Amino acid sequence: MHSDSNPIDFELLQRLKAGDHVAFEELYNQYSKKLYWKLKQMVKYPSEADELLQNLFVKVWEKREQIVIHQTFEGYLYRVAQHMAIDYFRSLDRQSRLQDEVSRTGAIIAENTEALLFAKETQQLLDEAVASLPEQRRRAFILCKLEGKSHQEAAEIMNISPNTVHNHLVKAVYTVRQHLLKSGRDITILALLIALFQRFS
Incomplete structure (x- = not known):
């Protein structure tokens, strides 16, 4: 037995390792x-300290067969308590980061929801703007901006040059934006993009 060991603890630990509930209660x-x-x-918090204490002794009982009885039991308990406190603060840090993420995500959802509602309000204006485009500009706009085709792919479909496709797109986007701006509405880029997506999805 280690010279620092308490003879009474040594006896109680032997009984504890054998599954003696009375020995466990005495140690507790x-x-x-x-x-x-x-x-x-x-x-710092009494309620948290009490919960950690109960969990500590649950661990003692569950791992009783692994306890090295030639070490001081008090030192063993303090080491376990220290590790549990460290885990407690790590858990708090994870919860804090999770709450920050939830708050951030909630703000983004609220912002995007507002943008979606605004986009719906501009739907009629957007329909008018797209309908007002000449056929080739409208076709180039749909192929490239909505269907994701390259200028080269759109050029082959439309039987025109890629440079002509580019010119059609520039003029189409300008026309749509001007039509919306003339309505006097404060239309954000995000609202416009969402409305465009909804119109042709």
């Missing part, structure tokens, strides 16, 4: 108060 009564104050100093 002997060390729980000291451990509670130690945990309270580490985590």
Whole structure:
């Protein structure tokens, strides 16, 4: 036995390792108060310290067969308590980061929802703007901006040059934006993009 070991603890630990509930209760009564104050100093909150204390002794019972009885039991308990406190603060940090992410995501959802509603309000104006485009410009706009085709692919479909496709697109986008701006509405780029997506999806 280690010279620092308590003979009474040694006997109780032997009984504990054998599954003796009475020995477990005696050890709990002997060390729980000291451990509670130690945990309270580490985590600051009485309720959290009490919960950690209970969890600590649950671990002691569950891992009783792994306890090295030639080491001081008090030192063993303090080491376990320290690790549990560290895990507690890590958990708090994860929760804090999760809450920040939830708040950030909520703000984005609210912002995007507002943009979606605004986009719906501009739907009629957008329909008019697209309908007002000459056929070739409208076709180039749909092929490239909505169907995701390259200028080269659109050129082959329309039987025109890629440069002509580009010119059609520039004029089409300008026409649509001007039509919307003339309505006097403060239409954001995001609202316009969402409305365009909804119109042709």
